[in-house]
Amino acid sequence: MTTARRRSYGVKGAPYAFLLPATILFALFFALPIGYAVWLSLHKVQVKGLGLGSGARSEVWAGFENYADALTDSELLDGALRVLGYGAIVVPVMLGLALVFALMLDSDKVRLAPFTRLAIFLPYAIPGVVAALLWGFLYLPDVSPFYFVLETLGLPQPDLLDGGGLYAALSNIAVWGGTGFNMIVIYTSLQAIPVEVYEAAELDGATPLQIALRIKIPMVAPSLVLTFFFSIIATLQVFSEPTTLKPLTNSVSTTWSPLMKVHRDAFGEGDIYSAAAGAVIIAVATLVLSFGFLRAANSRQKQEAAR
């Protein structure tokens, strides 16, 4: 890198000019909406008299009333618990599969690697709504090949669109859609490890499994941290998949996930003030979880480095 030798001559204004479009867009579509959401979350509508005529409805300061309501709202809490349960399935399964597939792709003498890599990555190109739609039909007893197989074998047929089965069904859609992308990220960092690193271990008689566990996995730890981080964020924000399954089953409520509840408050009930408070709480929870996780990952890396 030559960064150290880079100097700026009479170009002081250039970077600011180059960043102007991004700054304007950020102000208009990120900062302003966030500020507005916070402002809304601290207000409520007060109705004077019968609420008729102009000026009868006015926005007044509500303090943390909306937050107190949201935090004690059982629907929001239930939604949060559902999403945590869902995430506890999706994240380990998805990343576990992604790691296994990446290690397999990276192993010697594997056949059909380009084809399988492409096939496993393919769901990334399919919209979440379409993915949920396809799987949704595959879960319907009259259409599903799984029910056909179970029936032929005389085995009990679980309801995939209700109760505990619903978690499995929703998790499967997320795992199907996300494994390939994470696999590519991990695989790419595996490819970046110099071959000499394994050659020594191989000469020492290490088995492929030992090499994978003792050398490869520790060396791709940073990319595992990154994929974990993005997976958690994506999981907490699940919206389109349960929304798409809703028409196919009665057991997905309009408040299944916290985001769905916020959406319903804002557009179903027209209470944008409560919705804004809910949205701010979700954002803060996401930030706290992500930064908490990043800090934990960093301090572990420092410990490892210190040893």
Next chain:
Amino acid sequence: MSSLAVRKAAPAAGATPGTAQGPPLRRRIALVPTLTLLLGAIYCLLPVAWVLIAATKSGSELFSTFTFLPGTGFADNLSDLNAYRDGIYWQWMGNSALYAGLGALLSTAVSAISGYALAIYRFRGREAVFNVLMAGVLMPPVILAIPQYLLMAKADLADSHWSVLLPLVLSPYGVYLARIYAAAAVPGDVVEAGRMDGASEWRIFTRIALPMMVPGLVTVFLFQFVAVWNNFLLPYIMLSDDEKFPITLGLFTLLEQGANTPALYTLVITGALLAVVPLIALFLVIQRFWSLDLLSGAVKS
């Protein structure tokens, strides 16, 4: 030390599977990895294979014949879909192409110039600007989308094409990728040389740096294209006029109506197939341009 012991033990233990001295057959085809990957590929292709077959079934065949048995109704399904509300399906496809194509193009342009500025120049506030932009990645879309909708409504832009296009132009992830790529692909010496020759900063960017950044920018474009094409929440919140719907939202509303009119299910399935085909085709064509190094660069830094 322990490795030394292993090295001595290995020949004594005979053919340890997978070592250089292992049986020749195991060395030629790694059976376990190949089978595992094949299973993964089958799992990932299963729903795609299903939609391909299900689209050929008539309404009655869908619920009565075996899942993977082709039906006889493909032509009918196609003409039904075509006739549905005067071909609104094709309008949804066109809208998606517009949102994803134009959105990704604008987004790539903004990412390129921002990423270049962040990578090449040292200036006060550089890291602050970068960190603030990156915080955008963490923001749940809904916390943005609801106030974005209210602001768009105030500006009389809600339910317009702009309301879906504009909020997506700035992509923090795109800026991040472009910055990494510019740092790796544009040597500082070349920029310096351009300055010596008296070129303006803008000219150095457009004539020298931009061509060097093209492979990375293709990746940024593709990421954005897929992200916008797959987007659901923003159009779901912004749009009420279904003539402006992208394909994701169109198919969703069709499925919702199908819950009451099962006859629409065959339309939904045929529509899903046709929505997936161009994306898969695009994906197959572009995956060779897909810059894996860029992804790993994003991971390593």
